[in-house]
Amino acid sequence: MEDISQNNIIVAIIVLKDKKNKVGGGVPIFYVEDKEEQKKISMLLARLMLGMVHDLGNGIKLIIKH
Amino acid sequence: MIEYGGLISTSIIIGTFARAFMLRIDYRQFPSFPHSYIIHLTMGMIASALGAIVMPALLAKDYIAITFLTIGAQQFREIRNLERNSLDRIESTELIPKGSAYIEGIAKLFEARNYLALITSLATGIIYYFFNLIPAVILGVLVAYFLHLMVKGPHLSDIARVKIVPLTIKEFNIGVDDMMIMNVGEEKALEKWENEGIGIKIIPRDENSRATLFNEGQRQAILHDLSILMGVKLDKGMQQFTPLARLKIDKGILNIIIIPQEPDIEFIREAVKRIPVIESSQRKPLKSLMGRKAAD
Numbered sequence: 001m002e003d004i005s006q007n008n009i010i011v012a013i014i015v016l017k018d019k020k021n022k023v024g025g026g027v028p029i030f031y032v033e034d035k036e037e038q039k040k041i042s043m044l045l046a047r048l049m050l051g052m053v054h055d056l057g058n059g060i061k062l063i064i065k066h
Numbered sequence: 067m068i069e070y071g072g073l074i075s076t077s078i079i080i081g082t083f084a085r086a087f088m089l090r091i092d093y094r095q096f097p098s099f100p101h102s103y104i105i106h107l108t109m110g111m112i113a114s115a116l117g118a119i120v121m122p123a124l125l126a127k128d129y130i131a132i133t134f135l136t137i138g139a140q141q142f143r144e145i146r147n148l149e150r151n152s153l154d155r156i157e158s159t160e161l162i163p164k165g166s167a168y169i170e171g172i173a174k175l176f177e178a179r180n181y182l183a184l185i186t187s188l189a190t191g192i193i194y195y196f197f198n199l200i201p202a203v204i205l206g207v208l209v210a211y212f213l214h215l216m217v218k219g220p221h222l223s224d225i226a227r228v229k230i231v232p233l234t235i236k237e238f239n240i241g242v243d244d245m246m247i248m249n250v251g252e253e254k255a256l257e258k259w260e261n262e263g264i265g266i267k268i269i270p271r272d273e274n275s276r277a278t279l280f281n282e283g284q285r286q287a288i289l290h291d292l293s294i295l296m297g298v299k300l301d302k303g304m305q306q307f308t309p310l311a312r313l314k315i316d317k318g319i320l321n322i323i324i325i326p327q328e329p330d331i332e333f334i335r336e337a338v339k340r341i342p343v344i345e346s347s348q349r350k351p352l353k354s355l356m357g358r359k360a361a362d
Contacts, residue, residue: 043252052305053251055238061251066305 011049012063014042019059070122073194076202077121081114081187082107084210088179106176109145113138113180117187121195138184146177161300162293162309167283171345178217186210220348222268222288223339225275226320229267230331233323235260242267242321247312255306258325262299266292266338268320273361276318277349284347285311285320288338295337297327 014030015023016038023029030045032038042061046053051063068074089106116138123131150173157163190206222228231242238256239246242265250256268288270276278284289309292298300307309324326334351357 039253043254046252047303050303053255054249055251057237 008064008066010062011051011065012045014038014045014061014063016059022058022060070125072199073121073191073202074115074118076194076199077118077187077191077206078111078114080190080203080206080210081117081183082111083207084186084213085110085114085179085183087210088182088214106179109142109180110183113142113183114187117184118191120188121191125195135184142177142180145180146173149173149176160290161302162290162298163286164290165283165286167281167344167346168287168290174345182210182213182217185213219345220343221339222341222343225278225343226271227269228335228338229269230335231265231267233259233263233265240323241265242323243314245312245314245321247310247321247323248306250306252306255304258299258307259323262329263323263325264331264334266322266324266334268322268338270318270320272352273357274350274352277351278343278347279318279320280313281344281347281349284344287344287347288320288341289322289324291341292322292324292326292338296324296334299325299327 010027012028012030013023014032016035017031017033020031030041032041038061042053042063045051045063049063049065051065054062054064056062086107089103089110116135120132120135123129150169153164153169153172154166157169186206186209189209190202193205194202234241234243235256236246238251239249240256240259240263241247250259268279270279289311293300293309298307298309300309307325309322311320311322313320328334352361
């Protein structure tokens with residue numbers, strides 16, 4: 001049987017409210033008011049899902065499981 | 067008195083001494099002390115005993131007894147499997163695993179060292195028969211020493227130059243020079259990388275080194291050894307601090323990002339230089355005609 005496990009998939013997206021048209025569906029999306037809340041929520045989610053926080057530089061943070 | 071008692075006991079002692087000398091425990095902690103140490107020392111003694119009885123068997127014209135050596139060879143091959151399985155099993159307990167190339171190297175090494183003990187005691191036995199006790203001891207020790215020198219593999223300093231550089235941090239991207247290696251989204255983690263992270267550049271000297279560094283097994287071994295020697299600030303849930311090694315594909319330079327426990331740059335550089343080259347990762351394209359012609 002082939003190994004069909006996926007690696008390095010996005011498990012959550014945390015995006016600033018005013019940039020919400022930059023993301024679509026497919027994974028849980030969390031809308032936040034400002035950068036402070038974004039920082040807090042992304043850190044919490046990363047710890048809960050044992051994933052890693054990445055920042056795309058345009059107001060979007062991702063949680064990716066490696 | 068056993069016939070040839072002096073010959074046999076001298077050979078066994080020299081052979082075991084040779085094995086014990088090679089059994090020094092270094093920072094890599096293999097074999098693990100004390101049980102693995104005892105296992106290997108005893109196997110060395112058995113190997114020496116096998117080598118020691120070759121001469122007396124030939125002199126007594128008991129040629130069938132030489133086939134005992136094949137039983138020994140079988141046992142030593144088993145040792146390789148044993149070590150490999152045992153090391154594979156504890157891989158999952160390591161934060162930065164050794165990688166299978168490293169493990170293969172270790173397992174082969176243990177098999178080979180038993181043969182070295184056998185050869186040493188065989189040589190000692192032959193010299194004892196043709197000369198006397200004192201030449202046998204001296205030349206036996208010399209044989210052991212030469213064999214030991216012969217199987218010493220190269221270190222990283224032999225195949226590459228090592229430079230410690232500061233990390234380049236652009237927005238959330240961490241890298242070495244102009245190459246981005248990791249994206250870290252957490253501000254606190256980024257701060258830690260900025261304050262305590264370092265970059266290591268391993269620059270290959272020629273085509274052979276380039277091909278060796280290209281091998282994933284070698285890279286994993288470098289990261290593992292670094293984490294033991296220099297310590298790395300890492301834990302299970304903190305993947306953002308994982309050290310990474312990536313090749314700069316144009317020149318074959320290996321760039322490593324790491325947060326070491328030991329902050330002293332000179333020590334880090336010396337430690338990297340002493341990391342051994344993995345036997346199964348060694349490549350020598352310059353030995354082929356096409357390789358030499360293609361070399362720039």
